[in-house]
Amino acid sequence: MPLAEQPSTVPVVVDNDKCIADKGCRVCVDVCPLDVLRISDMSNKAYMAYDECWYCMPCEVDCPTQAVTVNIPYLLK
Ligand code: SF4
Ligand code: SF4
Incomplete structure (x- = not known):
């Protein structure tokens, strides 16, 4: 049975292979006016x-x- 909630159903998807938050980047968290990114x-x-x-x-x-x-x-x- 397919899972109901795939990651692609979330409006904003982050490619973990590209994200450099582990190197200190916080750009997307800082620019979001709704403060929904973490x-x-x-x-x-x-x-x-x-x-x-x-x-x-x-x-x-x-x-x-x-x-x-x-x-x-x-x-x-
Ligand atoms: S802005 Fe920085 S923390 Fe946000 S997804 Fe891109 S690389 Fe990751
Ligand atoms: S900055 Fe925040 S509100 Fe704007 S598109 Fe990105 S996640 Fe959505």
Whole structure:
């Protein structure tokens, strides 16, 4: 049976292989006006802590390694 909640269903997905939060980067956390992005204590990578998003995009645009993907809902495009 497929899992109901795949990571891709979250509006903002971080590619852990590209994220350099373990080297001190906090750009996406700092630029998000809703303060929904966090650095994981477990993996030391950025992730979306709360499923709220304005789709304002600075987290994706400002990430120095292009690790962030904002999945804009079809109706907002
Ligand atoms: S801006 Fe990019 S590299 Fe920096 S913590 Fe966020 S996802 Fe990771
Ligand atoms: S798109 Fe905007 S509101 Fe959504 S996570 Fe990125 S910075 Fe925060």
